[in-house]
Amino acid sequence: xxxxxxxxxxxxxxxxxxxxxxxxxxxxxxxxxxxxxxxxxxxxxxxxxxxxxxxxxxxxxxxxxxxxxxxxxxxxxxxxxxxxxxxxxxxxxxxxxxxxxxxxxxxxxxxxxxxxxxxx
Numbered sequence: 001x002x003x004x005x006x007x008x009x010x011x012x013x014x015x016x017x018x019x020x021x022x023x024x025x026x027x028x029x030x031x032x033x034x035x036x037x038x039x040x041x042x043x044x045x046x047x048x049x050x051x052x053x054x055x056x057x058x059x060x061x062x063x064x065x066x067x068x069x070x071x072x073x074x075x076x077x078x079x080x081x082x083x084x085x086x087x088x089x090x091x092x093x094x095x096x097x098x099x100x101x102x103x104x105x106x107x108x109x110x111x112x113x114x115x116x117x118x119x120x
Contacts, residue, residue: 004101006101027055028051031051031054032047032051035047055069056068056069056070057070
């Protein structure tokens with residue numbers, strides 16, 4: 001079965017590119033190491049679900065001023081439909097995603113291909 005998932009590598013000598021992902025993975029690994037070893041995939045999934053709940057709803061995050069990600073997200077203003085008073089320069093884009101999952105955009109006269117990665 002082809003899931004159309006493409007592995008991408010970050011550029012060498014650019015550690016900040018992946019630092020948030022690396023930190024999250026380190027936190028997840030430490031948390032899983034402290035748990036009893038699961039005997040089945042269902043038990044592992046239960047542990048992962050418990051981690052996500054702890055990480056998003058209970059564990060304060062220093063970068064979020066000691067609040068949880070859920071609390072921070074809840075406090076942020078959300079976009080809502082409404083009347084638009086568009087004055088000035090604006091435009092509407094209609095981009096097409098190719099079968100390969102890419103979109104071609106023009107930026108500063110250069111054509112750039114953007115690849116979307118789907119995580120299942």
